Amino acid sequence: MKNLTVHLDDKPIYDIVYEKSFDALPSMIKELGYSNRKICVVSESHVASLYLDAILHSIKDACTYTTSFVFPEGEASKNLNVVRDLYTHLIEEKFDRNDVLIALGGGVVGDLTGYAAATYLRGIDFIQIPTSLLSQVDSSIGGKTGVDFDSYKNMVGAFHMPKLVYMNLSVLKTLSNRQFCSGMGEIIKHGLIKNANYFIWLKENEAQIAALDLPTVGEMIYESNVVKKNVVENDPTEKGERALLNFGHTLGHAIEKYMNFEFLHGECVLIGCALASIISYKKGNITQAELRDILHSMKPYHVPKLPADANFATIVSYTKNDKKAIGGKIKFILLETIGHAYIDMDVSEEDMLLALKELQERYQDEY
Numbered sequence: 001m002k003n004l005t006v007h008l009d010d011k012p013i014y015d016i017v018y019e020k021s022f023d024a025l026p027s028m029i030k031e032l033g034y035s036n037r038k039i040c041v042v043s044e045s046h047v048a049s050l051y052l053d054a055i056l057h058s059i060k061d062a063c064t065y066t067t068s069f070v071f072p073e074g075e076a077s078k079n080l081n082v083v084r085d086l087y088t089h090l091i092e093e094k095f096d097r098n099d100v101l102i103a104l105g106g107g108v109v110g111d112l113t114g115y116a117a118a119t120y121l122r123g124i125d126f127i128q129i130p131t132s133l134l135s136q137v138d139s140s141i142g143g144k145t146g147v148d149f150d151s152y153k154n155m156v157g158a159f160h161m162p163k164l165v166y167m168n169l170s171v172l173k174t175l176s177n178r179q180f181c182s183g184m185g186e187i188i189k190h191g192l193i194k195n196a197n198y199f200i201w202l203k204e205n206e207a208q209i210a211a212l213d214l215p216t217v218g219e220m221i222y223e224s225n226v227v228k229k230n231v232v233e234n235d236p237t238e239k240g241e242r243a244l245l246n247f248g249h250t251l252g253h254a255i256e257k258y259m260n261f262e263f264l265h266g267e268c269v270l271i272g273c274a275l276a277s278i279i280s281y282k283k284g285n286i287t288q289a290e291l292r293d294i295l296h297s298m299k300p301y302h303v304p305k306l307p308a309d310a311n312f313a314t315i316v317s318y319t320k321n322d323k324k325a326i327g328g329k330i331k332f333i334l335l336e337t338i339g340h341a342y343i344d345m346d347v348s349e350e351d352m353l354l355a356l357k358e359l360q361e362r363y364q365d366e367y
């Protein structure tokens with residue numbers, strides 16, 4: 001697979017490289033000019049138990065000093081307390097402005113490490129080594145970094161681009177099926193908002209994807225990265241087009257909070273995409289056949305059902321804290337057709353409630 005380069009203002013900023021091992025990492029660290037720097041590898045308990053020793057061993061001769069910082073796995077760690085502990089570690093290890101962080105893990109590690117890199121000493125370099133499907137297709141690219149605050153998603157953050165995104169596709173072999181399916185939420189989103197052919201390809205290849213056929217999964221990751229890279233290059237700080245990447249996230253983030261993070265981010269994005277598609281259909285945009293195709297495309301990935309007694313009004317009330325609201329109005333992302341999304345400022349609470357009710361009914365009929 002050809003590597004990609006993310007440009008800003010037509011200047012190359014960082015590469016996304018596709019590998020099947022960690023072997024090429026030391027030479028890439030040297031190429032970035034980090035031979036005389038210290039490196040702290042940041043990870044969480046589960047990923048660290050699988051890959052941290054290998055990474056530390058592989059980079060030890062590529063820089064002057066290595067250390068690591070490991071926090072408990074899961075979304076509950078994506079907060080300012082853990083960032084504070086990381087700052088303390090970096091201060092104790094005398095990290096200066098030239099030193100470097102490596103984020104080794106899924107989106108939680110990437111978002112948190114990126115935020116620490118953006119803020120420690122007003123900004124130091126960091127490298128993304130995404131290990132979950134979701135982080136390989138989405139969160140490692142584009143420089144959105146941040147943490148949750150009082151269970152409000154990504155309330156505190158910064159835009160800070162990595163210097164390299166190093167994908168080792170072979171690590172997906174240790175990922176659980178549930179986490180793999182969660183990553184599919186962002187992937188289906190990419191097809192729906194930007195590339196109808198990619199959406200069709202996803203449906204045609206769903207058997208190979210679900211069976212984790214690595215060449216097919218590699219192609220899928222690459223296609224998703226192209227979608228994300230193009231959007232980020234056009235609008236790195238979300239002044240316009242980048243908001244489309246939030247398709248499925250307004251209600252998705254509200255459901256994540258409502259479910260106390262028991263549902264995974266990508267699972268909530270799948271539900272959110274289904275709901276936004278229902279609203280798009282009810283507004284006369286997508287056809288009934290398109291809506292059916294969208295809901296069917298999610299079926300192999302085990303979209304979790306909201307509890308039968310879920311309080312939809314509470315879920316809708318959580319969307320009021322959406323970071324993208326302008327003058328109290330929510331910037332909702334809808335589909336014009338499959339492959340074309342737009343910002344709609346007129347989605348009402350009633351629209352959201354009706355969509356939640358309809359999805360719950362469709363789930364009872366298995367769509």
Ligand SMILES: NC(=O)c1ccc[n+]([C@@H]2O[C@H](COP(=O)([O-])OP(=O)(O)OC[C@H]3O[C@@H](n4cnc5c(N)ncnc54)[C@H](O)[C@@H]3O)[C@@H](O)[C@H]2O)c1
Pocket residue numbers: 044046047050073074075078105106107108109111131132133134135138139140141142143144145154171172173174175176179182186264265266
């Ligand atoms: N910055 C962005 O643009 C962006 C985009 C999408 C999502 N996000 C954020 O990313 C987070 C979700 O990311 P995620 O789904 O990767 O969650 P995560 O980081 O919690 O990782 C998911 C789980 O998979 C495990 N895991 C990761 N890699 C593994 C591997 N190779 N083998 C075995 N287990 C592995 C982890 O231990 C964890 O339990 C959310 O906080 C979300 O808000 C950010």
Ligand SMILES: O=C(O)C(=O)C[C@@H](O)[C@H](O)[C@H](O)COP(=O)(O)O
Pocket residue numbers: 138142144153154186238242243245246249323
């Ligand atoms: O990169 C982006 O831009 C995205 O919106 C990607 C989303 O998948 C991701 O979940 C992001 O963290 C959401 O950002 P937020 O600003 O809505 O918190």
Ligand SMILES: [Zn+2]
Pocket residue numbers: 186249265269
């Ligand atoms: Zn997301």
